[in-house]
Amino acid sequence: MMGRRDWLTRLALALGLVLSGAGFTPVSAAERVTIFAAASLKSALDAVNAEWKRLTEGDVTASYAASSALAKQIEQGAPADIFISADLAWMDYLAEKNLIKADSRSNLLGNRLVLVSANADAGPVDIKAGLDLAGLLGNGRLTMGAVDSVPAGKYGKAALENLGLWPMVSDRVAGSESVRAALLLVSRGEAPYGIVYQTDAAADPGVKMVGTFPEDSHPPIIYPxxxxxxxxxxxxxxxxxxxxxxxxxxxxxxxxxxVLE
Structure with a gap:
């Protein structure tokens, strides 16, 4: 009687005949693959994982959180097989500690930084030097990822500093444990505006993207x-x-x- 491993091997060979020409040759996936991925990847990576399961019948599970939190968990011995960070710094952090396989590393994705509001009537915001961001907030706060650890927060602070806007809002920032947590505060109406990734804004129908930060106002957003x-x-x-x-x-x-090369 054919065992599961033998059956999956035959499945892999059959799928390989179909897909190997496109750059991916499926293999047996009887063992679980555990992914630690930046919170902003959830919607996209859930779809990717579903397709992986469909093609291989393999077992894959993903844990989503701020890149900083995931990197620290890996450092402490958490059983992850793959790490996808929302910035280069946290991948570098693990690389310096020899906690990744260096020859497996590559830059996977890029993203954009945007300003969102839960107010459907909110007008467009031209994000540039001289913007009265404090006036835009009124009595509310600006939510974003924690600026000392969460990649989206670090990108956001860098952009505000480069545009000369940080001094007027630094004491009005509500730092969150992840970019998705910041998004949720806006979506629930607990903050009038938030700084998140373009992909997060697209994933939540409860928010409206009102402005895009100039790409040269912050370091390139790269997911290794x-x-x-x-x-x-x-x-x-x-x-x-x-x-x-x-x-x-x-x-x-x-x-x-x-999608990067």
Whole structure:
């Protein structure tokens, strides 16, 4: 009688005949692949993982949080196979501690930084030097990721500083544990405006994107991906190949990400 591993191997070979020409050759995926990914990736990566499961019948699970929190968990021994950060700094942090496989690392995605409001009648905001951002907030607060740790918060602070807007709102910022937590505060009406990624704004019908930050006002928003040094999953490399393949790209693009080489 054919065992599960043998059956999955045959499935992989069959799928490989169909998809190998597109840059991804499925393999047996009987072992679980555990992904630690930035919170802003949830909508897109859930779709990518569903497609991976459909093609391989493999077991994949994802944990979403701020890149800083996930990197610290990996440092403390959390059993992750793949790490996708929302900035280069936290991937560098793990690399310096030899906690990722350096030859597996690449830059996966790009994103944009935007200003959102829950007010459907909110007008467009031209984000530039001289903007009266404090006046725009009124008596409310500006929500964003924690500026000392969460990538979206760090990008947001850098943009506000470069535009000369940080001094007028620094004491009005409500820092959140992740960019999705900041988004939720706006969506619930607990903050009049928030700074999030373009992809987050697209994922929540409860908010309206009212302005986009100039790309040169902050460091490029890059999502690197790598296999962790302690990964024991025999399918981590195949999953990594799939996430970087043409088959996965449309799922990221549908959420507004830019797929990098």
């Amino acid at each position: 991906i790598a296999i962790t040094a302690d990964s024991a999953s025999p399918d981590a490399a195949a999953y990594l190949d799939f996430v970087r393949s043409p088959e996965a790209a449309p799922f990221f693009q549908a959420q507004g990400f830019t």
